[in-house]
Amino acid sequence: MRMHPVALLAPRCARKDCKVAGYDIEKGTRVLPELWETTEEFCPDRFTGKDIEFKGQDCKFRAFGAGRRMCPGYNLGLKVIQSSLANLLHGYRWKLPNDMMPEDLDMEEIFGLTTPRKIPLVAIVEPRLPRNLYSL
Numbered sequence: 001m002r003m004h005p006v007a008l009l010a011p012r013c014a015r016k017d018c019k020v021a022g023y024d025i026e027k028g029t030r031v032l033p034e035l036w037e038t039t040e041e042f043c044p045d046r047f048t049g050k051d052i053e054f055k056g057q058d059c060k061f062r063a064f065g066a067g068r069r070m071c072p073g074y075n076l077g078l079k080v081i082q083s084s085l086a087n088l089l090h091g092y093r094w095k096l097p098n099d100m101m102p103e104d105l106d107m108e109e110i111f112g113l114t115t116p117r118k119i120p121l122v123a124i125v126e127p128r129l130p131r132n133l134y135s136l
């Protein structure tokens with residue numbers, strides 16, 4: 001959700017001249033703090049053992065935004081993602097077509113309010129559980 005987020009963060013803009021953390025911020029300036037090193041690297045371990053808040057107070061994890069306009073649906077969003085992903089992984093075998101490797105995938109996105117893939121993902125999916133478990 002950091003490198004390929006569902007939604008681009010809506011930028012914030014200073015409505016008047018102000019001072020933040022000792023810096024003078026002019027009216028109309030957009031500010032994004034630099035909080036991580038090696039930001040292009042996929043490194044989930046960077047979160048391990050850290051007490052990082054994602055509910056709007058800690059800017060280091062901003063998949064749901066921050067502050068008073070942060071996403072009010074974050075709790076539902078997290079639960080839906082976790083249960084959907086768990087079901088898809090539990091119920092099916094997934095592979096890429098034509099012996100393609102994950103590193104061959106084109107991860108480019110279309111720039112916009114949401115960030116869909118530029119090239120649609122094609123995957124081969126096979127059920128891995130007894131057939132009767134797939135009927136409702």
Ligand code: HEM
Pocket residue numbers: 001006007008009010062063064065066067068069070071072073074076077078081
């Ligand atoms: C994984 C799922 C989701 C992600 C990653 C996500 C992400 C975001 C982000 C980044 C923002 C902008 C926050 C900001 O400007 O600081 C936002 C706003 C918002 N989200 Fe979500 N969201 C998710 C799910 C949901 C769900 C399930 C709902 C409702 C059921 C929802 C409702 C909203 C609304 C109403 C806003 C606008 C809040 C405002 O401007 O005051 N979101 N979301």
